[in-house]
Amino acid sequence: xxxxxxxxxxxxxxxxxxxxxxxxxxxxxxxxxxxxxxxxxxxxxxxxxxxxxxxxxxxxxxxxxxxxxxxxxxxxxxxxxxxxxxxxxxxxxxxxxxxxxxxxxxxxxxxxxxxxxxxxxxxxxxxxxxxxxxxxxxxxxxxxxxxxxxxxxxxxxxxxxxxxxxxxxxxxxxxxxxxxxxxxxxxxxxxxxxxxxxxxxxxxxxxxxxxxxxxxxxxxxxxxxxxxxxxxxxxxxxxxxxxxxxxxxxxxxxxxxxxxxxxxxxxxxxxxxxxxxxxxxxxxxxxxxxxxxxxxxxxxxxxxxxxxxx
Amino acid sequence: xxxxxxxxxxxxxxxxxxxxxxxxxxxxxxxxxxxxxxxxxxxxxxxxxxxxxxxxxxxxxxxxxxxxxxxxxxxxxxxxxxxxxxxxxxxxxxxxxxxxxxxxxxxxxxxxxxxxxxxxxxxxxxxxxxxxxxxxxxxxxxxxxxxxxxxxxxxxxxx
Numbered sequence: 013x014x015x016x017x018x019x020x021x022x023x024x025x026x027x028x029x030x031x032x033x034x035x036x037x038x039x040x041x042x043x044x045x046x047x048x049x050x051x052x053x054x055x056x057x058x059x060x061x062x063x064x065x066x067x068x069x070x071x072x073x074x075x076x077x078x079x080x081x082x083x084x085x086x087x088x089x090x091x092x093x094x095x096x097x098x099x100x101x102x103x104x105x106x107x108x109x110x111x112x113x114x115x116x117x118x119x120x121x122x123x124x125x126x127x128x129x130x131x132x133x134x135x136x137x138x139x140x141x142x143x144x145x146x147x148x149x150x151x152x153x154x155x156x157x158x159x160x161x162x163x164x165x166x167x168x169x170x171x172x173x174x175x176x177x178x179x180x181x182x183x184x185x186x187x188x189x190x191x192x193x194x195x196x197x198x199x200x201x202x203x204x205x206x207x208x209x210x211x212x213x214x215x216x217x218x219x220x221x222x223x224x225x226x227x228x229x230x231x232x233x234x235x236x237x238x239x240x241x242x243x244x245x246x247x248x249x250x251x252x253x254x255x256x257x258x259x260x261x262x263x264x265x266x267x268x269x270x271x272x273x274x275x276x277x278x279x280x281x282x283x284x285x286x287x288x289x290x291x292x293x294x295x296x297x298x299x300x301x302x303x304x305x306x307x308x309x310x311x312x313x314x315x316x317x318x319x320x321x322x
Numbered sequence: 323x324x325x326x327x328x329x330x331x332x333x334x335x336x337x338x339x340x341x342x343x344x345x346x347x348x349x350x351x352x353x354x355x356x357x358x359x360x361x362x363x364x365x366x367x368x369x370x371x372x373x374x375x376x377x378x379x380x381x382x383x384x385x386x387x388x389x390x391x392x393x394x395x396x397x398x399x400x401x402x403x404x405x406x407x408x409x410x411x412x413x414x415x416x417x418x419x420x421x422x423x424x425x426x427x428x429x430x431x432x433x434x435x436x437x438x439x440x441x442x443x444x445x446x447x448x449x450x451x452x453x454x455x456x457x458x459x460x461x462x463x464x465x466x467x468x469x470x471x472x473x474x475x476x477x478x479x480x481x
Contacts, residue, residue: 017447018447020446020447020448020452021344021446022376022377022380022446022448022456025337025340025380026374026376029333029334029337029376031376031377057340060336060340061336064335064339064340065332065335065336068335068339068353070328070329070331070332070335071328073328073331073335073357074327074331076357077327077331077357077360077364078327080361081327081360081364084365236389243351244350244351244354245350245351285354285358292389
C-alpha cells in the first residue's frame with residue numbers, strides 16, 4: 013500500500029528519534045509496515061546515521077563544536093553591544109549616534125583626492141578617510157581596502173593598467189572591470205560615497221604587511237557576502253605589494269541603506285566561517301566594528317545606497 | 323544541567339548534516355553549517371532541558387543554510403538550484419534589521435522567517451497546515467506570507 017502523500021523527511025527523522033507527536037508517530041508506523049517507499053527511506057536514514065558517525069566520529073566532532081562554542085561565547089561576552097542587561101538599548105543607541113556623527117563628519121569633512129599610482133596608496137590611506145573608520149586602530153601603513161565603481165566593458169583590455177602584483181589574475185574574470193588602481197573608467201569610492209543598485213564594484217586591497225585577510229560586505233538587510241577568499245574554505249593569504257584587485261567584481265543589489273565592505277587581516281590564517289558568523293551576528297550595522305578575537309584587525313568602507321528597496 | 327555535546331551530536335548530528343547536505347550540496351559547507359547549527363543551539367542549552375529538540379535543530383539548520391546560500395548567491399557558479407536560490411534571496415517581511423541573531427529570534431518566539439516558510443512548503447513539500455504547525459503560525463498567517471511570493475517565484479516548477 014502506498015501512502016497518499018509523501019511523508020516529509022523531517023517526520024521520518026523524528027520518527028527514528030522518537031520525537032514525533034503521537035498522531036504522526038502512528039501514521040509513520042503504519043506507513044513503515046505498508047509502504048515500501050517509506051520502508052526504503054527509513055532504511056536509508058538508518059544506514060546514513062551509521063555512515064555519518066563513521067565518517068565524522070562523535071568525539072572529535074564534539075571537540076570541534078565545543079571549541080567553536082567557547083569562541084562564540086567569548087566573542088559574545090566581549091561584544092559590548094550585546095549586553096544582556098536591561099538597559100542595553102540606550103548605550104547602543106547613543107554609541108550608534110556617535111559613530112554615525114563620526115561618519116557624517118568624515119563624509120562632510122575635507123575632501124580627499126583619489127589615490128593615483130599604486131605606489132602612493134599607503135600614503136593615501138594614511139591621509140584619507142579610512143583612518144577614521146575604526147576608532148582606536150593604527151593609521152599609517154595599515155592594511156587598506158579600496159572600492160572602485162567600474163564602467164569598462166568586458167572586452168576592453170585592462171592589461172596595460174595592471175601592476176606587477178596583478179600577474180596571475182585573469183582579467184576576463186574581473187567582471188569587465190579594469191584591475192589597475194584608479195584606471196580610466198574607474199571611479200574611486202571613498203567611505204560614505206553614494207552608490208546605486210547595479211553599480212559594479214571592483215575591490216582592491218593593500219596588505220601592508222598583513223599576511224592573511226578576509227574581505228566581505230554587509231548590506232542593509234544584514235546579508236553577508238564573502239568576496240575574498242572565494243569560499244569559506246579558501247586560502248586567506250594576501251598578496252604583498254601594491255593594491256591587489258580581486259578577481260571578481262561585485263554588482264550591488266537593491267538592498268536598502270548601505271553596503272559596508274570590511275577587510276579583516278591577521279598574521280595567521282583566518283577562519284573565514286567564524287569571521288562571517290561574527291559579521292552575521294553584527295547584523296545590518298553601518299558603523300560598529302566587529303567583535304573580533306585578538307590578533308585580527310579590521311577596516312571598513314561604507315557605501316551609502318540610493319534607490320535600494322526597503 | 324549542561325548538555326553532553328558528544329551525546330547530542332551522536333543523536334542529532336546525522337539528521338542535521340543530512341539537512342545541510344540537501345540544501346548546500348557541498349560537503350565541506352554542509353559540515354561547517356552543521357557545526358554552526360549546534361553552536362547556535364548549545365548557546366542556549368539551558369533552555370533545552372526536557373525538550374525534544376529535533377524540530378528546533380532542523381529549523382536552525384535550515385536557516386543557517388539559507389543564510390549561507392544567500393551569502394553566496396551572487397557567485398553564479400554556486401547557484402545550481404534556482405528555486406532554493408530564489409527562496410534564499412527572498413527578503414523577509416519582518417524587520418530583520420532588528421534581529422541580531424537567528425537563534426535569539428527563535429528562542430524569543432519572534433516572527434518566523436518568510437524564507438523558511440517558503441522552503442518548508444515549496445521544497446520540503448509540507449502542507450500549509452504542517453508548515454503552520456512547525457513554525458507556530460496560523461494557516462492563514464502562513465498563506466498570507468506566501469501570497470506575495472508567488473509573483474517572485476513564478477516560472478519555477480512546482481510553484
